[in-house]
Amino acid sequence: MLILHMMTRIDGRSLAAWRAMAEMARPRARTPKGLDALWHDAAGVLVRFRRSTRGYLERGRRVLAHGEALRGLTDLELDERIGEARGMQHAHRRGEVDEAWTLAVVREAARRETGLEAHGVQISAACALLDGCVAELATGEGKTLVAALAGVVRGWRRGPVHVVTANDYLAARDAEWMGPVYARAGLRVGCIVQESGLDERREGYRQDVVYTTSKEVAADFLRDRLTLGHPPALAQAIARKMGTHRHHEPIVPGLHCAIVDEADAVLIDEAVTPLIISAQAGNQEHEEGVLACTAFIDSLERGRAYVVDEQEREVRLTNAGRRAVAAWDGAGCAVLSGRRRREEMVVQALTARWLYERDRHYAVDEDGKVVIIDDRTGRLLPDRTWRHGMQQAIEAKEGVALTGEKETLARISFQRFFGLYGSLSGMTGTARESSREFWRMYRMPVARIPTNRPVRRVQERSMYLRDLDAKYEAVVREIRESTAAGRAVLVGTRFVRESERLSERLRERGIEHALLNAIRHEQEAEIIARAGKSGSVTIATNMAGRGTDIVLDDRVRETGGLEVIATERNPTARIDRQLFGRAGRQGDPGSCRFILSGQDPLLTGAWKWSWGALHAVGMGWLAFAGAQAEESRRDRRRRAAVLRSDTWLDESVGFAGPGV
Known part of the structure; x- marks a missing residue:
């Protein structure tokens, strides 16, 4: 009805204008299919060829050449050049010569304000960001300064720039660290973290450059949709064109430009699950049903009443199991009166018991609350819960107080959210494994930038042992x-449980060490600060992966640097590379290796059963490579399913009227 009413008011518009306005409201994150996918992939190859590493290095050299002439300027003269560069960006003078001179001016301003002098590869990475690429820049190469260089230039082009970091700590640190650079460039900088209040958020998003996390900016965007309402896409675009305003001022005034640090973690790994805003529903009958099912499954025999598929992570009732559930009266719970619902909740209770493990998938904190552990970072996620009753099923399993079931108020996938930005770019040290997905999902080619100094890290031969005891030894x-020999050692594990077991083994052997995991993280900064000392041993989950800079003392450098030992393979090779990237940073010596066993949890299904035969003929690596590739494919399918579901839901709600 709203669309028809507005059409009568602007019936003089052309069909082309209607289509253009509808396109403005349509997210870019759509996965091409069939022949479109082949054509799209071919176009991606051409774009990557055009934006080659050699080209970016040449652009970096041109910036350095301009920089020599700027070094001798007085502060007043430099400020005049900054004003000229800003005016050029406002006037849309963005040719390669103008861009090189502009970046040289920003580089000199950054040198004077922070003492950091951007080297050639950092400038090359900044050029890639300005082109809308994902810059693959190795760990330790100074991505914070790269983001600031590109952020200043983007900020001069009008429209707020969102610099999206991996966590609140990095957002606050980088905003404060790079603040003087932006101030010298005449730009205002803000920071949005979890503790920021509503007024702080509204003010922060109106600065020229905003440092925040993907979770915060996406959640604020969803809150705006809840507050302002969500009319159909076409009507929303028309209202924007006609200058229609609502009385409520949005928190996020617009999604103009985003520079994403650790882009693979934010845009790929986080995309497995959508961001959801929910509210307590409070269903006492559901809680009673959960407790009843948790007690009932003790009477079911595994293998006879149900089977557990660890590879596909699902539980299936057998015919005998269905008969047992049908014969059960549901303990008199109203929510279990229907046979289908009774089966669903019994399967959920079995899934919680067999497929969700404490200190692997979740932890129980001091207050008796079940807290999810991020499988890829090893950190606790206190503000997240499982949906569809799984949170309550796990709480019942652990015997803690059940939290109320939650009702979804708004949701959006990270693919669709970042597809709404007018300009999107990113950085990470591990992009090449996901280059195809970056292009398909976000239209971003990957530009590989070399290191400033030669990499001296040595990857030693992997060890494959028969069982966990042999691996630990x-x-x-x-x-x-x-x-x-005087070296420092970092041992990486995937799960809290694994790190605790290894720590106990080291204590039995009298080896002093530090332990860092999701439930022992209070002294994280101190542990990381000592991790580069001679003779130090640190056991850590993936918390010690992204963004962790271990500084080596002179003795460690002389004896071979930091050694990184990975005791398990992660679901993707990117996370393994992040861990190994702690060694050999910025030209330091170092080494890394895998020490694995046939009992590692990555090996499931056929790979678990074929391990023995492959290991006997010296091909144990094949089982791990196959299992890792299969897990990566499974994650890609999940991300594609999330995007399809999110797109379908948004388009369907568009026909229904205001909603999520």
Whole structure:
């Protein structure tokens, strides 16, 4: 009805204008299919060829050449050049010569304000960001300064720039650290973190450059949709064109430009699940049903009443199991009166028991609350819960107080959200494994930028052992040898449980060490600060991966640098590379290796059963490579399913009227 009413008021518009306005409201994150996908992939190859590493390095050299002439300027003269560069960007003078001179001016301003002098590869990475690419820049190469260089230029082009970091700590640190650079460039900088109040958020998003996290900006965007309402896409675009305003001022005034740090974590890994805003629904009958099902499954025999598929992570009732559930009266709970609902809740209770493990998928904190553990970062996620009753099923399993079931108020996938930005670019040290997905999902080619200094990290031959005991003993031997030589050792594990077991083994052997995981993170900064000392041993989950800079002392550099031992493979090779990237940073020496076993949790299904035969003929690596590739494919399918579901839901709600 709203659309028809507005059409009568602007019936003089052309069909082309209607289509243009509808396109403005349509997210860009759509996965091409069939022949479109082939054509799209071919176009991506051409774009990557055009934006080659050699081209970016040449552009970086041109910026350095301009920089020599700027070094001798007085502060007043530099400020005049800054004003000229800003005016050029406002006037849309963005040729390669103008861009090189502009970046040289920003580089000199950054040098004087922070003491950091951007080297050639950092400038090349900034050029890639300005082109809308994902710059693959190795760990330790100074991505914070790269984001500031590109952020200043983007900020001069009008429209707020969102610099999206991996967590609140990095957002606050980088905003404060780079603040003087933006101030010298005449730009205002803001920071939005979890503790920011509503007024702080509204003011922060109106600065020229905003440092925040993907979770915060996406959640604020969803809150605006809830407050302002969500009319159909076409009507929303028309209202914007006609200058229609609502009385409520939005928190996020617009999605103009985003520069995403750790782009693979934010745009790929986080995209497995959508961001959801929910509210307590409070259903006492559901809680009673959950408790009843948790008690009932004790009477069911695994293998006879149900089967557990660890590879596909699902539980299926057998015919005998269905008969047992049908014969059960549901303990008199109204929510279990229907047979289908009863089966669903029993399967959910079984899934919580067999497929969700404490100190692997979740932890129970001191207050008796079940808290999710991020599988990729190893950190606790206190503000997230599982949906569709799984949170309550796990709480019932652990015997803690059940939280109320939640009702979804608004949701959006990260693919669709970042597709709404007019300009999108990113940085990470591990992009090449996901280059195809970056292009398909976000239309962003990957530009590989070399390191400033040669990489001296050595990847030693992997070790494959028969079981966990043999693996732990091999890790202990490796630690003893390395620390005896004066080196520092970082041992990476995937799960809290694994890190605790290994820590106990080291204590039994009398080896002093530090332990860093999701439930032992209070002294994280101190542990990381000591991790580069001679003879130090640090056991850590993936918390010690992204963004962790371990500074080596002179003794460690002289004896071979930091040794990184990975005791498990992660679901994607990117996360493995992030861990190994802690060694050999900025030209330092270092080494890394895998020490794995046939009992590692990555091996499931056929790969688990074929491990013995492959290991016997010296091909144990094949089982791990196959299992990792299969897990990566599964994650890609999940991300595609999330995007399809989100797009379908948004388009369907558009016909229904205001909603999410």
